[in-house]
Amino acid sequence: MTSTRKCWEGLAAAVAVAVIALTGLSGAEAASPAERLPDNQQNLTFVPNFGVPSLDSAMVPLEMGTNQIMSNVLQALVTLDKKSIPQPQLATSWKWTTPTSLQFKLREGVTFSDGQPFTSADVVGSFDRFIAKKATLSAALSIITSYTADDPTTFTINTSAPTGTLLGVLSLVKIGQGTHSTDDVWWGKPIGTGPFVITSYVANDHVKLTRNDTYWGEKAKLKTLTFSLITDTNAKITALANGQAHVLGDVIYDQFPTVKAMENVTLTPADALTYYFLWFNNAKSPLTDPKVRRAMWMALDLPTIVQSLYGETASPMDSFCPSSAFGCVTAADMPSYDPKGAKALLAEAGYPNGLTADILLNTSNAGMDTLVSAFVSQWKAVGITVKPRAQDPTTWLADFSAHNWDMVVNPNATITGDADYTLNRLYNCAANRLGYCNPKLDALFTKAQQSSDPSERTALYQQAVNIMAQDAPGIPMFQTKSNVAALKSVQDLSIPPTEFIDWSTVYLTK
Amino acid sequence: MLGYVVRRLLLAIFVLWGVATVVFIIVRMVPADPALLIAGQTATPEQVASLRQQMGLDRPLTAQYVQYLGQAVTGDFGNSYTHNVPAVYLIGQVLPNTALLAVLACTLAIVVSIPLGVLAALQVNRIGDRLVTTVSLIIQALPGFWIGVVMLLVFSRSLKWLPSAGLVGAQSLILPTIVLALPFIAILTRLTRSGLIEVNGEGYINTARAKGLGELTVVFPHAIRNALIPIVTVIGLQFGTLLGGAVVTETVFSFPGIGKLLVSSIQLRDYNVLQASVLVIAATFVIVNLLVDLLYAYIDPRVRLSK
Numbered sequence: 001m002t003s004t005r006k007c008w009e010g011l012a013a014a015v016a017v018a019v020i021a022l023t024g025l026s027g028a029e030a031a032s033p034a035e036r037l038p039d040n041q042q043n044l045t046f047v048p049n050f051g052v053p054s055l056d057s058a059m060v061p062l063e064m065g066t067n068q069i070m071s072n073v074l075q076a077l078v079t080l081d082k083k084s085i086p087q088p089q090l091a092t093s094w095k096w097t098t099p100t101s102l103q104f105k106l107r108e109g110v111t112f113s114d115g116q117p118f119t120s121a122d123v124v125g126s127f128d129r130f131i132a133k134k135a136t137l138s139a140a141l142s143i144i145t146s147y148t149a150d151d152p153t154t155f156t157i158n159t160s161a162p163t164g165t166l167l168g169v170l171s172l173v174k175i176g177q178g179t180h181s182t183d184d185v186w187w188g189k190p191i192g193t194g195p196f197v198i199t200s201y202v203a204n205d206h207v208k209l210t211r212n213d214t215y216w217g218e219k220a221k222l223k224t225l226t227f228s229l230i231t232d233t234n235a236k237i238t239a240l241a242n243g244q245a246h247v248l249g250d251v252i253y254d255q256f257p258t259v260k261a262m263e264n265v266t267l268t269p270a271d272a273l274t275y276y277f278l279w280f281n282n283a284k285s286p287l288t289d290p291k292v293r294r295a296m297w298m299a300l301d302l303p304t305i306v307q308s309l310y311g312e313t314a315s316p317m318d319s320f321c322p323s324s325a326f327g328c329v330t331a332a333d334m335p336s337y338d339p340k341g342a343k344a345l346l347a348e349a350g351y352p353n354g355l356t357a358d359i360l361l362n363t364s365n366a367g368m369d370t371l372v373s374a375f376v377s378q379w380k381a382v383g384i385t386v387k388p389r390a391q392d393p394t395t396w397l398a399d400f401s402a403h404n405w406d407m408v409v410n411p412n413a414t415i416t417g418d419a420d421y422t423l424n425r426l427y428n429c430a431a432n433r434l435g436y437c438n439p440k441l442d443a444l445f446t447k448a449q450q451s452s453d454p455s456e457r458t459a460l461y462q463q464a465v466n467i468m469a470q471d472a473p474g475i476p477m478f479q480t481k482s483n484v485a486a487l488k489s490v491q492d493l494s495i496p497p498t499e500f501i502d503w504s505t506v507y508l509t510k
Numbered sequence: 511m512l513g514y515v516v517r518r519l520l521l522a523i524f525v526l527w528g529v530a531t532v533v534f535i536i537v538r539m540v541p542a543d544p545a546l547l548i549a550g551q552t553a554t555p556e557q558v559a560s561l562r563q564q565m566g567l568d569r570p571l572t573a574q575y576v577q578y579l580g581q582a583v584t585g586d587f588g589n590s591y592t593h594n595v596p597a598v599y600l601i602g603q604v605l606p607n608t609a610l611l612a613v614l615a616c617t618l619a620i621v622v623s624i625p626l627g628v629l630a631a632l633q634v635n636r637i638g639d640r641l642v643t644t645v646s647l648i649i650q651a652l653p654g655f656w657i658g659v660v661m662l663l664v665f666s667r668s669l670k671w672l673p674s675a676g677l678v679g680a681q682s683l684i685l686p687t688i689v690l691a692l693p694f695i696a697i698l699t700r701l702t703r704s705g706l707i708e709v710n711g712e713g714y715i716n717t718a719r720a721k722g723l724g725e726l727t728v729v730f731p732h733a734i735r736n737a738l739i740p741i742v743t744v745i746g747l748q749f750g751t752l753l754g755g756a757v758v759t760e761t762v763f764s765f766p767g768i769g770k771l772l773v774s775s776i777q778l779r780d781y782n783v784l785q786a787s788v789l790v791i792a793a794t795f796v797i798v799n800l801l802v803d804l805l806y807a808y809i810d811p812r813v814r815l816s817k
Binding site: 053054059060134135136139184185189201203205229230231232234238239241242244393 | 521541543560561589593595604631647654662667674675676677761762764765766770774777779
C-alpha cells in the first residue's frame with residue numbers, strides 16, 4: 001500500500017511540475033532587426049487558400065490552387081501584370097500577322113530545369129496536351145483552329161475568328177517539354193522553365209519546390225518553398241502563430257482580430273479577381289420577367305449586408321465582373337436598395353402578393369449560409385418567400401449544371417483578367433448558363449472579343465454592362481480582396497490580382 | 511488449429527468481397543458525377559460525356575464491377591481521376607504515416623493504461639481508484655476533435671512547442687498520437703482494472719497470497735495473465751481501427767494519412783482512390799482481427815474448438 005501511495009504522490013508532483021512549466025513559459029519572442037537570413041535558411045512555407053487537386057495544369061487549368069504552385073514551375077507564353085495586361089514570359093513579342101493569325105517570337109537561351117533547351121516544339125507539344133485533355137479551358141481554346149512551329153523560336157496560332165482576348169487565355173497554357181505531351185505521369189510532376197523545381201509532392205499534404213539554379217531569369221532568393229496544404233482554419237492560424245508557416249494565402253474576416261493581434265504578422269488586403277454572384281434562372285417563371293428580377297435585386301440592401309458580414313475584405317460591385325479585370329467598367333443604372341420600389345415593381349409584374357422561390361448554395365463556401373439568411377429576411381420584407389437549399393459541393397455542381405434552381409449563389413474568378421472571360425463566357429446565348437439570352441449583347445461580346453483595340457473594347461463592354469443592368473440576369477453581389485497574412489520576416493511579397501504569387505522575388509529576414 | 515485458420519481465412523476473404531461490393535454500390539449511389547466534377551462548371555454536356563467515356567463511367571455497372579473486382583485482386587485499382595497517378599501510389603504515400611501513428615498511439619496507450627489499471631485495481635473504491643475511473647470516464651466522453659483543437663491551442667498556438675499541422679518531423683507526431691491514444695487509454699485502463707478485480711477473488715490468487723507472495727508478484731504475472739485475454743482482444747480491435755485511419759484526428763492536424771486521403775477522395779468523387787482506400791482499410795482491419803483471433807485461439811484453446 002505504501003508503494004502505491006508513493007506512486008500517486010510522485011504522479012501529483014509530476015503534474016504540478018508540468019503545470020508550473022506550462023504557465024511559466026512565454027510564447028512571445030522579441031523581434032530582431034531585419035537582416036537577410038543566410039541562403040540555407042531561406043526556406044519559406046506558404047499555406048494556400050485553395051485546394052490542389054492535381055499538379056497537371058492541362059487537366060485542371062482553371063484551378064486556382066494548381067496555378068498558384070505551377071506558375072512558379074511552368075511558364076506560359078505570356079503572363080498577366082497587376083493591371084491584367086499580358087506581358088512577355090516565354091514569348092518576347094507577338095503580332096497579328098493576319099486578323100486570325102497570331103505569331104509569337106520565343107525567348108532564346110531558355111532551358112528547362114533539367115538543362116534541355118526550350119523551343120517552339122515544346123509549345124506545340126503543350127498545346128497538343130491542353131487541347132486533347134478537353135478540360136475546363138477547352139471552350140476558351142476552341143477558337144484555335146491550328147498552330148505551328150515555324151522555326152525553333154517562332155510559333156503561330158491560327159484562329160477561326162479575330163480574337164483580341166486570346167492572350168489572356170494563353171497566360172493559362174503552361175509550357176512543358178513537348179516530348180511528354182501524352183505522358184500523364186510526367187505532367188503530374190513536370191519539369192519547367194520557371195524559377196522553381198518540384199522536389200516532393202504528397203497529395204493533400206504538401207508540395208515542396210526548390211530553387212531552379214539554371215533559371216534563365218533572375219534566380220529565386222528562396223532556397224525552398226513549401227506549399228503546406230492545411231485545410232483546417234484553426235490549424236492554419238496556429239501554423240502562422242507558431243512560425244510553422246510564414247504566409248497564409250487568405251484570412252477569413254472572422255479571423256482578422258486574431259491575426260491582427262499577432263505582433264510579428266502583417267495582414268495585407270490585395271485586389272483580386274474573385275467575386276460572388278447570384279444568378280436568377282432566367283428561363284423559369286416568374287424569373288423570366290426582368291421586372292421580377294430587378295425587384296428581387298432592389299429588395300436587397302447589398303452595401304449594408306456586405307459591410308456587416310465581410311467588412312474590409314469585400315466591396316459591393318458596380319459591374320458584372322470585378323473592377324480589377326480589364327473591361328469591367330461601371331454599369332449605368334444598376335438597381336439599388338429600394339424595398340418600396342421593389343414591391344411596386346412586383347405588383348406591376350403581376351405579383352402584388354409576392355412569390356416563392358428557392359436558392360441553391362454550396363456548403364463549401366464558408367459564410368454563404370449567413371449571407372443567404374440575410375437575403376431571405378430582406379426578401380421576406382417585400383413579400384418574397386425564399387427557401388435556401390444548401391448542398392455539398394458535388395451535389396451542388398450536379399444541380400447547378402442541370403439548372404435545377406430558381407436562384408444560385410457562388411464565387412467565381414475572372415481568371416484571365418479580362419471582362420470577356422466572365423461576360424462572354426457566362427452570359428452569351430450559346431452558353432445557356434442561366435437561361436438568359438440577349439442577341440444584342442451577344443453581338444457586343446463578339447465585337448469586343450474580336451477587337452485588339454483596348455479603348456474600343458472598353459466602350460463595347462460599357463454598352464454591354466448597361467444592357468445587363470437593365471435585364472438583371474443576375475446580381476453581382478460583391479468582389480473580395482485577397483487577405484494575405486505574412487510574418488514580418490517575409491520581404492518583397494507582392495500579391496497580383498490573379499493571386500498567382502511570383503515567389504522568386506521573396507526572401508526572409510531574421 | 512489448421513482447420514480453424516483455414517475457416518478464418520475463408521471468412522476474411524468473404525468479408526473483403528462483401529466490403530468491395532458494398533463500396534462499389536454506395537459510391538455509385540451517391541449523387542454527383544465525377545466527370546462533371548473534373549470537367550467543371552464551364553464544361554459543355556459533350557465535354558462531360560467525352561470525359562465520362564475516357565473514365566470508363568459510361569459502361570454498364572456490371573462491366574465496371576467485374577473490372578473493379580479484377581483490379582482489386584491484382585492490387586491495381588486504376589488511376590486517380592484527379593491526380594492522374596495510380597490510386598495505390600497515393601495510398602502508398604500516406605499509409606506508412608497512418609501505420610506509424612497507430613503503432614505510437616497503441617504503444618502509448620498500453621504503456622500508460624496497464625499500470626494505471628493495476629493501480630486502480632489495487633486501490634478499489636479508494637481515492638486512487640476513483641480518480642482513475644473518473645478521469646477515464648471523462649476522457650472517454652470527450653470528443654476527439656475537441657481534445658485535438660484544445661491541444662492545438664495550448665501546445666501549438668500558446669506555448670509554440672509543437673507544430674500544428676502536417677508531418678514536418680518527429681514532433682508532428684506528438685499531438686496526434688496523444689489525441690488518438692487518450693480514449694484508448696481510458697478503455698484499456700478500465701478494462702485492466704475490471705479484469706484484475708474479477709480475477710482477484712479467484713482461488714489461485716488467494717493461494718498465491720497465502721504463500722506470502724508480495725502484492726506486485728501476485729499481480730505480475732499471476733493475476734494479469736488471465737486479465738490480459740480481453741485486453742489483447744480490445745488492443746487488436748483498436749489497433750485495426752487506428753490503422754484504418756483516424757479521419758477526425760488526421761483532419762484536425764492536417765496529418766497526411768489514409769483517413770485524410772479518404773475524405774478528399776469522397777469530396778472529389780475519385781472512385782478509384784475511394785474504393786482502393788476503403789478496401790485497404792477493410793483489409794487491414796480484417797487481417798489484424800484475424801491475427802487477434804488466432805492469438806486468442808492460441809491463448810485459449812476453447813476458442814478453436816468451438817465451431
